Amino acid sequence: MPMYDMKNMAKLGQLGKNAGNDIWKKFGALNEAVMADGxxxxxxxxxxxxxxxxxxxxxxxxxxxxxxxxxxxxxxxxxxxxxxxxxxxxxxxxxxxxxxxxxx
Incomplete structure (x- = not known):
């Protein structure tokens, strides 16, 4: 798979799972909070x-x-x-x- 193939984004869940401690969920929560209308x-x-x-x-x-x-x-x-x-x-x-x- 090429380096910049949007299909790679599907691997982020596994990356987050590998990181442990709910880091991926917390990163997602930060993203949602920062990018929310304000x-x-x-x-x-x-x-x-x-x-x-x-x-x-x-x-x-x-x-x-x-x-x-x-x-x-x-x-x-x-x-x-x-x-x-x-x-x-x-x-x-x-x-x-x-x-x-x-x-x-």
């Missing part, structure tokens, strides 16, 4: 998740949160702007870390 609406939370997934380059997260962003009403334009926000932050990180290359 002061920040679900659509914005999902767009934030897409931006983070773009910066971490997690194909699974991109697929999952793109779908959830769409379900929450995110448009093509909002997803496109999210891409460029993530790109700007990655580029900004490289530029600001470049300051470490300057000798005092």
């Amino acid at each position: 002061v920040i609406p679900v659509k914005y939370k999902e767009l934030i998740a897409v931006a983070v997934a773009l910066t971490t380059q997690c194909s699974y997260c991109l697929e999952i949160h793109k779908g959830k962003a769409r379900q929450a009403g995110a448009s093509d334009e909002e997803l496109a702007q999210t891409v460029f926000i993530a790109a700007m932050l990655r580029a900004g990180g490289a530029v600001t870390h470049g300051s470490h290359l300057i000798d005092d």
